[in-house]
Amino acid sequence: MKHYKQLTSEQRYQISGLTKAGLNQSQIADEWGVYKSTISPEFRRNKGRHGWHPKQA
Numbered sequence: 001m002k003h004y005k006q007l008t009s010e011q012r013y014q015i016s017g018l019t020k021a022g023l024n025q026s027q028i029a030d031e032w033g034v035y036k037s038t039i040s041p042e043f044r045r046n047k048g049r050h051g052w053h054p055k056q057a
Helices: 009-020 025-032 036-045
Strands: none
8 A cells, every 4th residue: 555755856867867857747657656646746736838947847
């Protein structure tokens, strides 16, 4: 069973690399063993004019 986990700064940078490599939010969540709802708020909160940026987290 998956449990809620808060993302670290390092994980936010990993998300950036994984999305550039073509993975979507669901694939990243599955790979890390977290719910998609852990990943999706990061995209909503930190989406800039030119896409998602880990520094905004």
